Amino acid sequence: MSSFVKQMYTGCVPSSSPRRSPKPQERQRDPERTRQRILDAAAAEFGAHGYAGARVRAIAARAGVNQQLVSYYFDGKKGLYQAMTQQWQQRRAELAPPGTPMPEQLRRYALEVLRDPEGVRMFAWSGLDYTGPDDDPDRAARTQLLSTSVDELRALQRSGRLPAEVDPACLLVMLMAATMATTTLPHVIESVCGTDPRSPEFVEHFADQAAVLARLIGLEPA
Amino acid sequence: MSSFVKQMYTGCVPSSSPRRSPKPQERQRDPERTRQRILDAAAAEFGAHGYAGARVRAIAARAGVNQQLVSYYFDGKKGLYQAMTQQWQQRRAELAPPGTPMPEQLRRYALEVLRDPEGVRMFAWSGLDYTGPDDDPDRAARTQLLSTSVDELRALQRSGRLPAEVDPACLLVMLMAATMATTTLPHVIESVCGTDPRSPEFVEHFADQAAVLARLIGLEPA
DNA sequence: AAGCTACTCATACAGATGTTTGATAAAGGC
């Protein structure tokens, strides 16, 4: 068995000449690729089961590498989680190009689950795991990222398109939560809509509805 | 050590006469109370950490009982989880008395986190743990419970207060997700609002904002 | 008082889980 695995890894039968072709099976050593594979596998596993439910063994298996590499490249489970969180943080920054009108912005947020389901799920898990502002390394980045959206809402309010009684910050939070519902409330969707909340067709429909909601509130561009 | 623990439990020093007063420490046997204590502790623990993160030892410690009782009264961790879910299901049914106008209904949903934080959190965890309609024992009850709300929205739509392009079912889901944001997105609230998302003052403010949102959409009673 | 039953406990146990150790082989410099 052990020799079989090794053979798999080396990508050639033991008796054949070692490392003949330069790229026979993509199985040369490549620490950067291995690292990224572990990160990808971690995203899938953490996204699926959350931090507590994720298993290091499962991550290694998904990545097709030895379990020990998780400790080798990162600093154990916790370190891997943090490294992965950091990587995902960057992707999220690209999500909302400034100046996009609110309805379209919400539509994209809701569609994000199709592009990166694990990322959205991890974001949801992190909300439930959240203990306080102290141990939240992403806080600064998130604050900066969202402040422009709040500013947009405030501008709409100043221009009279939004009643004075509305708290723009709360409104933004509620709208964000609304767009994530296909991820956070799949059981409710299954009950109320009777469809698979993960199917691309429904997600697109739901994203359109998020845009409709935004227009209903009066969040058209000025 | 063991005698010390026993002493703690009995509520009297070993040499003293056994069980003198009828109610010296509230420590008479009371299986029903013990059962309920375990259920309450389970709600706290499962709510705090989710199913995967919850520890049977921690539940027993919280309840102040021996760990084995979890297996004695329920059927292990899984059985306890189901029993507790069932109990919480009933409470949720009392949440929305039919006929309540939408803005008020949403306000109450958002306030529920003050009355029963663990319940709301468990509901959120269950959404992320959700795998499909097959293993969802609550589905029927939830469907029935929410159908009246969807019907209300449909009625509003028929009366022209809601545009035809709105899908009432999706709207309800989005509004539910919005009202749960103090639980599901505390990190975002911390970033955007700069306040403690769990403080009663903020939760009440947020609940008011949920009602404002409902009125903004046009969900006043007909 | 004796005995029965329901209830509670400490302990043991098996399996899972994250981490460490030591070995092996590929890369790369000299």
Next chain:
DNA sequence: GCCTTTATCAAACATCTGTATGAGTAGCTT
């Protein structure tokens, strides 16, 4: 071509975790 460094692996390890066992105790019945 040799030697150091780096990348990878299998196996062992310590700990955690859920569950089972068996014994002891309270309260009731007779």
